[in-house]
Amino acid sequence: MEKTAIYPFTAIVGQEPMKKALILNVINPTLGGVLIRGEKGTAKSTAVRAVADLLPEMDQIEGCIFSCDPEDKSKMCEVCLEKVEKGIKLKIVKKKMKVVELPVSATEDRVVGTLDIEHAIKKGEKKFEPGILARANRNILYVDEVNLLDDHVVDVILDSAAMGVNTIEREGVSYSHPARFVLVGTMNPEEGDLRPQLLDRFGLVVDVTGEKKPEDRVEIIKRRLNFETDPHGFGKNFEPLQRELRQKIIEARKRLSGVKYSDKILELIAKICVTMGVDGHRADITMLKTAITIAAFKKKNEIAPQDVIEAAHLVLPHRMRKKPFEKGVLDFSKVEEIANEFAV
């Protein structure tokens, strides 16, 4: 099957916060994904597909449905781990990150996996048939209209996302496998909200709107038309930009583990979270990780307060508790106030 051309990430006009959130997540997949809130036709799914295409290939164990990383024993599936421990040489293939899509109509058994019917009939044995979560391991799980999904399906997805493991005890099968993925959800808030507990599980959130400036809008149309008439030629034009960004991402990944942060930065983060009154500690952790990733992307080796503020913009909006007749919008002046005090 010939691969359909994918719109280049760097050719997307505007939508900077969304692009930033996606890039940060692919640099550091432990950020916990991103929820994109906004109206239709704002390049949400184009951007998700494009970001996966932008990435360099990664090593995978050949034939492993979970795309196991040959380097990381702590996150391997049972089969691969057994092989490694027995000293069996594993074949390694290079593959790009996939975008695994979860349709709104998905049923729980398709998501978590189920009993392999064919195998059972033919062989009379029980075998686990992997579901969407299995395929999503080390890839991007894209859930369009996440707010319209059945509640219990969302529950199991987020449970796996939080644990990095999918445990199945159903329909005669008992199985566990790694399920670490970059979760990207989209929703149109007009069609109903997500429960706060589910919101909290998304690391970052961005609100997107259509570009307002006429010249930007014209540019969007132009590029789209060009892409449709000649996708390959269009892709070629953007190749230098693509290569540059790809290189930046690769470098940021390398730099990630070396980014330092002072005690004062930790204090700043804790203060912001306490002042803003978020529930629990997930916001702190995500804010720090995001700030680290931002710093790495900026080719820096240490977090600056500005990085924390930037991170706060992505981490806090969906974690604020909304009160009646108050806008759920985050009052950023407070965050900046804290940061200013901090600078003094």
Added chain:
Amino acid sequence: MNLLFKKFVYPFSAVVGQKKLKTAVILNLINPSIGGVLISGEKGTAKSTLVRGLVALVPELDIIEVPLNITEDRLIGTIDIEKAITTGKRYFEPGLLAKAHGNVLYVDEVNLLSDNIVNCLLDVCQSGVNKVEREGISYTHEARFVLIGTMNPEEGMLSTQFLDRFGMYVKTEGCNDISERKEILRRRMEYETNPQRFIARYEAEAKKLQHEIAIAAKLLETIEVDDSIMRLAADIATQKNCAGHRADIIMVEAAKALAAWRQRKHVTIKDVIEVAEFVLPHRAREMSNAEWGQTGREEGDHEKNKNNREEKGKALPDESDAKNENYNSRQSKTTACPETGNSAGNTKKEETSRAKNGRADDTEQFLDNINKDNVQQPESIFKVIPINVSPIDRIKRKGSGKRTSTKSETPRGRYVRYRFPVDRPKDIAFDATLRAAAPYQNTRDRRGNAVAIEKQDFREKVREKRVGNIILFVVDASGSMGARERMKVTKGAILSLLNDAYQKRDMVGMVAFRKNKAEVLLNITRSVDLAMKCLKDLPTGGRTPLSAGLLVGYEILKARKIKDPEMVPLFVLVSDGRANVSLSGDDPVKEAKEIAARIAAEKMNPLVIDTEDEFLSLGIAKEVADAMGARYYKINDLKAGNIEHIVREMSNSR
């Protein structure tokens, strides 16, 4: 738990703070007869991390995790398909309950578990025995385990029966201490960068803890319990109105464990009092569900009580008198102001002071209130009388067998068990079908396959949806409602209704209208807890756009009906009816009645609660109720404890 993931869990002793939770868990490990612990708390407070950390702490115990996607067959066990196919005989294949025997059974997000699974669990917890009678298998095995569950109360509550199965209850909270928060961050990052190194660092501490637990467990058998201690436990339980004797027994067991943990041979009064705060919060009956969110505060009070008691010396008779007083005073405290524990954050103080202003019963302030915003705290919650709303739904399902089949055609919801198909099987439960067919394979023509399935083997999936009714509250928050503390009474009434919805697993939503618009405060959700938070923070002030409120409510329920036709909606309007803002510029009252007529046409089971003052009555709410075809009640009717009567009337008529 999968061996692979055990190696890298975040160590128990590396969790910062959460002292109470740690103690509760450790006591259960020392003495499994305590019966487990339910951990309740907001998101991101290390609930799951702590429990999962147990794996490394107690290597001889297995933590059996019940995932949310579990089906009945895997929980209780069933026929071994593979053996059945090859031998034609029925062997039992154990489920999680068999594995859990003598171990820990852990349910993350226990309040999201399907009802069917909860019932299975309840049954086994009660008897300590798992009796399997299904698919031609008849098998019984012991199943005693420490049950640990975590939950976020915002996602809904557990049934009282199920709550009672948990020996202890602990509420976790995030900490607001900056240096502690920093430490949490630091450790988490360290763990994620290099789990092996991090775990190794806490190895020694884990070993020490492990050793101490082992010693305490040994010591447990030798612990002596005086009669006076048992008396005290019984007194406390009676005082708190706990049903049955489980609370007393668990308190004694827990106190024993605590004494052993402290390496003492005798249980002291202090031990009992200390464990009471773990054993009682979810059992004390006078504590209504609305106060669940406030257990943190309750525990705080307890500390004070404890201190008082310590000062008072050790004479037992006096002790129990003093205790009575303490408990009494605490009861009145918690019921009189259920809002105090509200975690509303920084703005809370400001609000309460505003609320105080609003409370001044003064005619001058009446006018003031109309235009000023104020937040009145709800009046005490009424004695909770069960409001049977959900049976409506159940009657419908059971009563008309024909309708059920059409309902099952939507293959949505969670698959929990199977049944025999009535007609042609639609949503085939393949695992159950296979189990039914398996034992007969030796005698069938299998045409090269391992299994041949015949018509009589087919089984269908039974899917469960989590919800009962949808109750939408449309609340008047205009200035006129703020006068004469009317909002206080109103909030109390709504809270009472919400309270009931809590237990009935209804979904709730809330719309409020004031000034010139109606706002959806809460989209339809299962979280009654959120609805309560919303309501408590609801300010009053401004004019009354009644028709806007009605319209928004109408639209929400209508949209919901399309999405979910099985739902039984309940439209509750709470207003004094004094409409003075319209959407179109027409007469506000006329417009409200027009929309009310639309609500009547959609059969949304409307209910109007009139909050108008008796002697200034204009009677508009009544007129709107008539236009809506709604049942109509004055707020004072509700207050007299007639809720039960009202709702019974409502369910009977349908």
